[in-house]
Amino acid sequence: MELQTFEETVARAVGLREVLTAFVECDITYSGRAEAFLDRGERLFIIKADGAVLIHQPEGSSPINYMRPGSTLSFVRETSHLFLKVENSADKSTLEVNIYAVNECHSRKLEDGRKQDLAGNERDMSDWIRDHPESIAKDFQPISREEQTDVGFIDVLGHDKKGSIVVVECKRITASLTAVDQLRRYVERVKEIKGVKKVKGVLAAPAITPNALEMLTSWGFVFAKVDPPKRLERWQKNQKRLGEF
Amino acid sequence: MELQTFEETVARAVGLREVLTAFVECDITYSGRAEAFLDRGERLFIIKADGAVLIHQPEGSSPINYMRPGSTLSFVRETSHLFLKVENSADKSTLEVNIYAVNECHSRKLEDGRKQDLAGNERDMSDWIRDHPESIAKDFQPISREEQTDVGFIDVLGHDKKGSIVVVECKRITASLTAVDQLRRYVERVKEIKGVKKVKGVLAAPAITPNALEMLTSWGFVFAKVDPPKRLERWQKNQKRLGEF
């Protein structure tokens, strides 16, 4: 595709708030929260309806460069190539793209107002713990969930049979040192707020790293093995393969 | 585009390790680390050369659904639509896509082996601090950078004029509570390793949140205002606008 045509196609798509894709040969300079340069190569170039720009190399799940929604585009026609400048005034960043060739540029207005329904996150896990307090300890009695403090919110707050306050921090995946840090911060804050010396800390997760467990126990906290709830379980090891290629 | 043609185009592109894009009307069910459902709408569908799959809604910078590199695809032709199953055996996840219409499906082999050169990250910042120790304190003398311990690596380790060990944690953006947690963990570990009671802790960042500063000082640590180094500064407030639209 002619670079001139590409420029016109982009201008039209942006004006109509269409989504545009193109295979382009380019080099890229980014300046914003950091600075980066990517030498000449073939990439997938995307403009979304809200002014977000994504550039993907042929491999990897993440874009190699991107600009946030609300970015503006401008072109300068050079002798041998096209210079595209993408700017975002909100975060004061720029993306400069020298475009040497364009293949397969297409755009289309996409109609989609749907939001995704998601299950199996940490909130679901703290819900499950509230409903299954025995998973934390035999005598655990939950009081509140997602309790707000100035140092973050506590996943589950409760007490034991003796009346001691219990702070529970949930992780849906293997808990690491940072989870222990977090729990410690909450326990210390609760001690200050409630004016008590003894507050129990529980880290609830499907697993914990050895270092984290060591640090956890050194602080007098305990680990509770809890698996995050799943409403469905679609993966089966011995499933049929249909027309795989 | 006919669904039959789409199926063939995808099969061909995957076989050739091409990158493919298409505008599709679909609904999506994901099952893996969590579970999610997205009702029918028009989206941008992408397959990358390494078997990564991305689905983008018309707005937002992140994909609404994705599958990691190494995923496999299979089709089932239903009466009214096409059923696409994407599976990844490595993480035991599946993405099920009911495709009702396809527009503008294109694929191409992309040649790109380039890696991005990035500047202005946290490592650059700790380099800069090593070369400008006065930014931490008048008498700060750096010893090592990115020192490995079992509880993480210390950005900059040094000592003051009196010989006291100083631990520096860098953040390239506003430091928050988690940065203080991290610093505290390192300081405690260094005390244990070196067998000394007094170790200084410095949090170096361009800014710090009020809560983090309070927690920092309560632990006897100090804040050092340090801006992350930038090799270029391309943003100018009063720049020319060239053919913006």
Added chain:
DNA sequence: GGGGAGAGATGCCGC
């Protein structure tokens, strides 16, 4: 809008 934390986080490096 800032602060805090989760995320289907991803990606990198070191052991």
Added chain:
DNA sequence: GCGGCATTTCTCCCC
């Protein structure tokens, strides 16, 4: 491969 952690993290929620 696991662990620890930065990330142009992104996104959401709550104050």
